[in-house]
Amino acid sequence: xxxxxxxxxxxxxxxxxxxxxxxxxxxxxxxxxxxxxxxxxxxxxxxxxxxxxxxxxxxxxxxxxxxxxxxxxxxxxxxxxxxxxxxxxxxxxxxxxxxxxxxxxxxxxxxxxxxxxxxxxxxxxxxxxxxxxxxxxxxxxxxxxxxxxxxxxxxxxxxxxxxxxxxxxxxxxxxxxxxxxxxxxxxxxxxxxxxxxxxxxxxxxxxxxxxxxxxxxxxxxxxxx
Amino acid sequence: xxxxxxxxxxxxxxxxxxxxxxxxxxxxxxxxxxxxxxxxxxxxxxxxxxxxxxxxxxxxxxxxxxxxxxxxxxxxxxxxxxxxxxxxxxxxxxxxxxxxxxxxxxxxxxxxxxxxxxxxxxxxxxxxxxxxxxxxxxxxxxxxxxxxxxxxxxxxxxxxxxxxxxxxxxxxxxxxxxxxxxxxxxxxxxxxxxxxxxxxxxxxxxxxxxxxxxxxxxxxxxxxxxxxxxxxxxxxxxxxxxxxxxxxxxxxxxxxxxxxxxxxxxxxxxxxxxxxxxxxxxxxxxxxxx
Numbered sequence: 001x002x003x004x005x006x007x008x009x010x011x012x013x014x015x016x017x018x019x020x021x022x023x024x025x026x027x028x029x030x031x032x033x034x035x036x037x038x039x040x041x042x043x044x045x046x047x048x049x050x051x052x053x054x055x056x057x058x059x060x061x062x063x064x065x066x067x068x069x070x071x072x073x074x075x076x077x078x079x080x081x082x083x084x085x086x087x088x089x090x091x092x093x094x095x096x097x098x099x100x101x102x103x104x105x106x107x108x109x110x111x112x113x114x115x116x117x118x119x120x121x122x123x124x125x126x127x128x129x130x131x132x133x134x135x136x137x138x139x140x141x142x143x144x145x146x147x148x149x150x151x152x153x154x155x156x157x158x159x160x161x162x163x164x165x166x167x168x169x170x171x172x173x174x175x176x177x178x179x180x181x182x183x184x185x186x187x188x189x190x191x192x193x194x195x196x197x198x199x200x201x202x203x204x205x206x207x208x209x210x211x212x213x214x215x216x217x218x219x220x221x222x223x224x225x
Numbered sequence: 226x227x228x229x230x231x232x233x234x235x236x237x238x239x240x241x242x243x244x245x246x247x248x249x250x251x252x253x254x255x256x257x258x259x260x261x262x263x264x265x266x267x268x269x270x271x272x273x274x275x276x277x278x279x280x281x282x283x284x285x286x287x288x289x290x291x292x293x294x295x296x297x298x299x300x301x302x303x304x305x306x307x308x309x310x311x312x313x314x315x316x317x318x319x320x321x322x323x324x325x326x327x328x329x330x331x332x333x334x335x336x337x338x339x340x341x342x343x344x345x346x347x348x349x350x351x352x353x354x355x356x357x358x359x360x361x362x363x364x365x366x367x368x369x370x371x372x373x374x375x376x377x378x379x380x381x382x383x384x385x386x387x388x389x390x391x392x393x394x395x396x397x398x399x400x401x402x403x404x405x406x407x408x409x410x411x412x413x414x415x416x417x418x419x420x421x422x423x424x425x426x427x428x429x430x431x432x433x434x435x436x437x438x439x440x441x442x443x444x445x446x447x448x449x450x451x452x453x454x455x456x457x458x459x460x461x462x463x464x465x466x467x468x469x470x471x472x473x474x475x476x477x478x479x480x481x482x483x484x485x486x487x488x489x490x491x492x493x494x495x496x497x498x499x500x501x502x503x504x505x506x507x508x509x510x511x512x513x514x515x
Contacts, residue, residue, distance in 0.1 A: 001227055003381050004255045005248060005373035006266060008402075009338045009347070012273045015329030016289075016441035018341040019386055019493075049388045052494045055513055056289070056439030058332060078332040103388040103492065126386025126394075127339050 007145075011128050014077045019104050020050070020057030023124025025077060026220075027132075028066025030144045031108045031120035033218045034135055038113040040089065042067045045096035045107035050124075054093070063106065064091055072128060101133065138189035139180050144218055146175055146193040151206060152214040155181050155188040159211055163190065166205045172196055187213055227251070230378055230419055230473035237415045244405070244415050245367045248374030267366045267373075273336040274325070274348035281327035282320060288330035290512045292442040297324035300450075311454075314353065318457060319450035321349035326446035339376045339385040339398055342434075342441045345449035346399035347372055347406070350456050354410045368406035375422055376402045382474070383481035387434035388493040390484025396445075396452040397432055397480065400425040403456035404463075413464050423469035423476045424459035425452075431483050433491035435498025438509035444499050 013022040028042075044063050046054055054060055058078070065080035066072075068089065076083065084091060098105050102123035110118045121134035131143050135150065142148050153159045160179065167174060173195045181188040198217040207215045227233040227247070236247045252263050280286070281297035288294055300320035303309060309316045325345030329335045338347040347369070355365040376385070379398050384390040404421035408414075413421075429452065437443040469476070490497030499505055 001233075001251050001374075001377055001381065002255065003377040005252055005370060005377055006256075006270075008376035008380055008385075009267075009270055009369065009373040010336060012270060012334060012336045013341060015332050015335050015341050015344070018337040018339075019388060021332075022337065022341065049492070049494050052496065053436070053439030056436065056495070056509075057441065058289075073334065075334060103489075103494075104386075126384060126389060127337055127380065128341075 007127065007129065011072060013072045013128060014075055017057040018128040019124045019126050020053065020059045021062045021077075022072040022128035023104065023126070023130055024050070024059045024062040024106070025066040025070065025072040026128060027106060027122045027124055027130045028063045028108060029069060029071070030130065030132060030218060030220055031110070031122065032067055032069055033220055034120050034132070034150065034216060035110045035112070035118040036216055037118065039110040040113055041111040042089065042091045043109040043111070044091065044093045045098070045109070046093060047096055047098040047101055047105040047107070048103035050104050050106055051095040060093060063108075067091070067108070105133070135189070137182055140189065140191050141178070142191055142193060144220055147196065147198045147217065147219040149192040149194065149198055149206070150216040150218065151190040151192070151212060152187050153190060154211040154213065155185055156211060159209065160190060162209045163192075163206055166202060166209070167192070167194070170199065170202045170205070172198065172202060228378070228381065230375070230422070230477070233374065233378065234415055234419060243367070243371070243409060244374060244418060245370040245409070248370050264363070264366055267369050268362070270336045271351070271366060271369060273334060274338070275352060277325040277328045277333070277335045277344065278321040278348040278352055279324065280333065281324035286327050286331040286333065288327065288442060290438060290440055290442065290508065292437065292440060292508070293327055293330055293446045296446060297327050314357065315454055315457065318349045318353045318453050321352055322346055322449040322453040323446055325349070326442070326449045330440065330442045330446070339380065339402070340387065340395045342387060342445050343395040343399035343449065343452070346396060346453045346456060347403045349453040350403035350407050354407050358410060360410060364410060368410045371409050371418065372402035372406040375405045379477050383477050384484060390481065391432060391487050391492055392434040392448055393426070393429050393432040393480055394484055395434065396448045397426055397429040400429065400452040400456040400459065403453065404459040407456055407460035408463055411460065411464055413460070417463045419473045420467065420469045421460045421463035422473050423471060424462050424467070425455055426476045426480050428455050428459060430480060433487060433498045434493040435491060435500040436493065436495050437500050437505040438512050439495040439500070
């Protein structure tokens with residue numbers, strides 16, 4: 001059994017819906033971690049049940065709260081829209097169709113302060129559990145329950161072996177590893193879930209590898225699942 | 226290692242342990258925590274449950290749309306009145322479940338079990354059965370561990386998402402979890418606990434998720450009350466010696482398949498069932514177009 005009892009009885013959260021409130025807040029908080037750049041506006045594309053029922057479950061408050069970095073058990077979640085206004089973060093919601101995605105899915109677009117944008121698609125799969133399905137057009141699949149490294153690199157030989165060497169040098173064991181790309185010769189995406197916390201040194205060491213375009217460590221729960 | 230109810234039961238029987246002991250051993254492996262730390266974490270969650278089950282008994286909470294304001298305090302007053310059909314115990318179970326639902330709808334703090342929409346069932350059963358048998362905190366937390374272990378198997382082999390499997394996957398699974406805990410807390414054996422799981426799921430198979438105006442209030446609160454009672458009566462059926470002729474894993478599989486057969490309108494989209502009645506549509510218009 002690889003599901004902890006604390007994933008079933010839990011999380012402790014602000015109501016009313018584990019999938020539409022807590023899961024939504026968690027999705028947006030993970031997406032914010034993936035983006036890791038300053039942004040001023042967030043656009044939420046709601047799919048399926050999210051699109052149909054988001055108002056009643058406070059999904060709007062929850063998504064905005066997550067984008068602000070609030071945790072799903074933070075009782076300020078109910079006031080997220082007002083907090084966003086205070087902090088000068090704007091947002092909008094629209095309905096969309098995300099082909100083949102879970103009923104509770106959202107496309108989160110961060111308008112970055114440098115003029116670029118970052119797009120994360122994820123699903124809230126029930127009981128406040130989430131899965132991230134796409135980052136900037138790359139298909140991925142991770143739940144952010146374990147420390148996760150996201151690496152974007154040029155699609156060439158030898159880079160992955162340098163990445164895994166950096167992990168081994170820092171005594172990090174790889175739990176799951178996936179490599180994907182949009183097209184041959186385009187940038188590739190490497191996702192690594194580790195058993196232990198990922199230090200800043202590891203991230204810097206990987207960032208220094210030639211042809212690595214981007215590195216992010218996603219560790220949102222530090223101990224508590 | 227186990228992935229099914231049958232494997233869990235076999236491991237428990239082989240080591241002459243209660244189910245919670247096997248679940249605990251699995252938890253050591255998953256979290257690296259020791260027994261003390263795991264029980265402390267269970268205790269933190271149980272405290273949140275206790276508060277939520279108590280809060281709305283004394284105070285009417287304000288909820289979006291106000292569909293279930295004051296339901297828990299009215300139910301506990303009904304118990305105080307002394308003249309109830311189900312008796313004081315069952316009414317108290319219902320009042321506690323309603324309190325959790327009211328707190329949840331008021332955007333207060335709850336512990337999902339297995340989801341927020343179903344957050345009243347396990348607390349109501351654990352607190353009430355614990356009180357009934359004068360159990361120490363440890364005994365109640367062992368019940369919580371059994372329940373959570375059963376919930377983990379169902380999460381892995383089926384679903385606990387209303388959007389995927391309907392209300393049977395949320396409140397129904399909560400009832401199954403609570404039924405197993407109730408049997409154990411009442412002194413029943415491991416096999417008896419799994420029979421209770423079967424009855425709880427059979428009793429609500431096909432239950433749809435049809436929240437009025439998309440709010441987690443009606444009929445969610447009513448189903449927290451009724452599924453808490455389902456847990457208690459399923460435990461009693463099993464404790465009385467009734468045996469499920471269908472194995473627990475097959476009942477779970479059946480629940481999952483029924484969920485897959487439910488049309489999208491009956492899976493948390495608020496497009497079918499009670500949510501699609503003229504009165505529900507009028508409520509939705511009042512709330513969102515005001």
